Amino acid sequence: MSLPYGVDVTVPSVARMYDSLLGGHDNYPSDRTAVEQLLERVPSMRELALNNRAFLRRVVHVLAAEYGIRQFIDHGSGLPTQDNVHEIAQRVDPSSRVVYIDNDPIVRTIGGVLLESDENTAVLQADMRETDAIFASEPVERLIDPEEPVAALFVSVLHCIPDSDGPAELVVRVADRLPDGSMLVVCQLVSESPQVRDFVTRFMDEQTQGHWGRVRQKKDVADFCAPLDLIEPKLVEVSAWRPGPHEVPAQLSWEWEEFGGVGFVRR
Numbered sequence: 001m002s003l004p005y006g007v008d009v010t011v012p013s014v015a016r017m018y019d020s021l022l023g024g025h026d027n028y029p030s031d032r033t034a035v036e037q038l039l040e041r042v043p044s045m046r047e048l049a050l051n052n053r054a055f056l057r058r059v060v061h062v063l064a065a066e067y068g069i070r071q072f073i074d075h076g077s078g079l080p081t082q083d084n085v086h087e088i089a090q091r092v093d094p095s096s097r098v099v100y101i102d103n104d105p106i107v108r109t110i111g112g113v114l115l116e117s118d119e120n121t122a123v124l125q126a127d128m129r130e131t132d133a134i135f136a137s138e139p140v141e142r143l144i145d146p147e148e149p150v151a152a153l154f155v156s157v158l159h160c161i162p163d164s165d166g167p168a169e170l171v172v173r174v175a176d177r178l179p180d181g182s183m184l185v186v187c188q189l190v191s192e193s194p195q196v197r198d199f200v201t202r203f204m205d206e207q208t209q210g211h212w213g214r215v216r217q218k219k220d221v222a223d224f225c226a227p228l229d230l231i232e233p234k235l236v237e238v239s240a241w242r243p244g245p246h247e248v249p250a251q252l253s254w255e256w257e258e259f260g261g262v263g264f265v266r267r
């Protein structure tokens with residue numbers, strides 16, 4: 001598969017580093033070197049990524065199986081991996097529809113081949129801040145019925161949105177566009193230690209030339225979730241969010257964690 005024009009694979013990308021952490025193959029030496037260096041300093045990073053992805057899988061299953069959600073908009077979806085959102089949702093109901101959104105051109109190229117496996121799934125290359133353009137896009141107009149509940153996912157992506165671009169306002173903007181009965185999923189990397197926040201933020205931004213973002217605090221995630229009526233267990237470290245019978249909440253280091261929850265959009 002040829003690379004999209006203009007992609008510089010000597011600079012690590014957020015999507016490809018995350019893919020490498022999850023054990024995927026859609027990454028390059030620059031991404032793997034950056035991940036190795038990060039793991040030397042913060043060895044729990046891989047576990048954190050795996051926990052995050054397992055959370056996403058559980059959430060999508062619960063939303064589809066217990067809450068009857070059949071439409072998903074996945075902001076910052078990342079590269080295809082095992083058990084993507086449409087596969088989980090379509091195991092519950094094959095007619096489930098998913099629009100994946102990511103601004104990384106490699107996600108569009110690889111995702112377009114692997115994720116658009118049926119007419120109910122689409123990949124849109126877009127900046128998730130462009131809410132109006134996203135809701136007016138062909139895939140959203142074709143796949144998302146504005147009369148039926150939708151789940152909008154912001155799973156481990158809001159760290160990429162600087163405070164100056166209003167991550168909380170982005171969540172409100174999307175929530176306002178969704179029909180009654182819709183749900184939102186929000187989680188973000190947090191630490192209550194200023195040293196950890198500074199180190200990870202600086203390291204990742206150096207690696208990705210400023211594209212990675214920032215570690216925040218739990219209170220910021222609570223702010224992002226202000227437009228939601230959170231369902232149980234409300235806001236938690238994500239491996240503790242409704243773990244399956246064979247899953248043990250597994251967080252090695254409490255210095256930093258992926259923290260979030262799921263809720264109904266409040267009207």
Ligand SMILES: C[S@@+](CC[C@H](N)C(=O)[O-])C[C@H]1O[C@@H](n2cnc3c(N)ncnc32)[C@H](O)[C@@H]1O
Nearest residue numbers: 015018076077078102103104127128155156160
């Ligand atoms: C850490 S990955 C999370 C992937 C997936 N949501 C998950 O939790 O498994 C973050 C993703 O957000 C994407 N991303 C970052 N900033 C974005 C933006 N402004 N608009 C759309 N996607 C963005 C990156 O390209 C990357 O694929």
